[in-house]
Amino acid sequence: MGFFFPHGFEYPPDFHIPPLTGTELVRIGPLSYTNSHFTMLLVATFLVVLAWLGTRQKREVPSGIQNLVEMLVQGLDDFVVSVGGAGARRYLPLFGTLFLFIVTSNWLSVTPFFGQVELLRAPTSDYHVNFGMAVIAFVAYQTDGFRKFGLPYLSRWFNFSGFKEGVFVGVIMVLVGLIELFSELFRMLTLTLRLWGNVLGGEIMLVVMSGLLLLPGLAIPFAGFEVFIGLIQGLVFGLLVLMYFVLALEGHGEEHGEEASHTEASDYRDGSHAQHPAVQGA
Amino acid sequence: MEFAGLAAGIAVGFGVLGPGIGVGIATAAANEAIGRNPDAAGAIRANLILGAALAEGLGILSFVLGILLWTRIG
Numbered sequence: 251m252g253f254f255f256p257h258g259f260e261y262p263p264d265f266h267i268p269p270l271t272g273t274e275l276v277r278i279g280p281l282s283y284t285n286s287h288f289t290m291l292l293v294a295t296f297l298v299v300l301a302w303l304g305t306r307q308k309r310e311v312p313s314g315i316q317n318l319v320e321m322l323v324q325g326l327d328d329f330v331v332s333v334g335g336a337g338a339r340r341y342l343p344l345f346g347t348l349f350l351f352i353v354t355s356n357w358l359s360v361t362p363f364f365g366q367v368e369l370l371r372a373p374t375s376d377y378h379v380n381f382g383m384a385v386i387a388f389v390a391y392q393t394d395g396f397r398k399f400g401l402p403y404l405s406r407w408f409n410f411s412g413f414k415e416g417v418f419v420g421v422i423m424v425l426v427g428l429i430e431l432f433s434e435l436f437r438m439l440t441l442t443l444r445l446w447g448n449v450l451g452g453e454i455m456l457v458v459m460s461g462l463l464l465l466p467g468l469a470i471p472f473a474g475f476e477v478f479i480g481l482i483q484g485l486v487f488g489l490l491v492l493m494y495f496v497l498a499l500e501g502h503g504e505e506h507g508e509e510a511s512h513t514e515a516s517d518y519r520d521g522s523h524a525q526h527p528a529v530q531g532a
Numbered sequence: 533m534e535f536a537g538l539a540a541g542i543a544v545g546f547g548v549l550g551p552g553i554g555v556g557i558a559t560a561a562a563n564e565a566i567g568r569n570p571d572a573a574g575a576i577r578a579n580l581i582l583g584a585a586l587a588e589g590l591g592i593l594s595f596v597l598g599i600l601l602w603t604r605i606g
Contacts, residue, residue: 447599
């Protein structure tokens with residue numbers, strides 16, 4: 251009986267709000283491994299096992315787990331192409347991994363025992379995990395920008411071209427560039443906090459609703475809402491990372507007149523020779 | 533801190549005004565677009581969900597500030 255009620259059986263229930271970040275389980279020297287690390291390991295194992303089971307026998311007509319995995323990959327591929335054009339397939343691994351990891355972690359936050367037992371904690375409800383993913387995405391798209399433009403990539407932030415038209419305009423453009431630089435750095439923070447706020451806030455809301463609604467089971471619609479929000483937030487994180495890639499590669503100021511979401515296939519440096527839409531079927 | 537509780541309440545209270553209005557405007561625009569072109573309802577709905585999630589992200593930022601102040605009450 252004590253197994254199902256980790257904090258003891260209380261009626262009316264008390265609010266046991268999960269801590270804001272992970273609690274330490276193991277300490278090796280200066281490094282401490284928390285329950286977020288442990289659950290991250292579980293999520294990674296689950297995804298690897300899912301992928302392995304889905305690709306063991308590659309049947310021509312898929313069925314079972316292979317069907318599920320193919321549906322996932324096809325759905326993600328369609329989404330990436332619809333957002334970034336055919337050349338954006340280069341970013342499908344990063345987008346797909348972020349999406350699957352974040353959605354699995356978010357759905358774990360609604361699962362029983364996660365957040366209430368000390369050993370288990372949804373990884374995305376710990377801001378350290380989210381910050382790590384945001385830093386990875388930031389470094390990735392800045393690297394791609396430098397790879398495409400070289401050192402002139404920095405000219406979008408340290409913008410001395412306004413001095414041609416007068417000192418006053420030049421100073422203003424320099425300040426605008428610095429504000430743009432701050433906005434770029436701020437993206438890491440908003441990516442982290444958006445996901446963390448949604449997941450931890452959802453857990454807090456579930457705990458408080460379960461405490462206020464005295465009959466068990468009345469909080470299930472809120473759990474359903476949290477499942478929906480978890481899916482959407484995973485999609486938003488991945489989509490924003492994709493958009494940051496597209497914006498970093500589009501060039502400074504040239505293409506503001508065109509649609510911002512469809513860049514030329516030649517912008518992507520993997521050499522994919524997708525046909526220009528105007529040439530197809532000619 | 534003595535005013536941490538009050539600050540948390542005011543922060544979250546004002547913080548969700550903007551996103552609330554923003555999501556309302558987005559939904560209104562999306563519904564009008566669906567009314568004009570019912571065949572594109574799927575694509576418009578996808579864009580609506582995306583825009584609502586981004587606008588709500590800013591409300592969540594103020595909620596995070598509320599959590600931060602709530603841990604410092606007293």
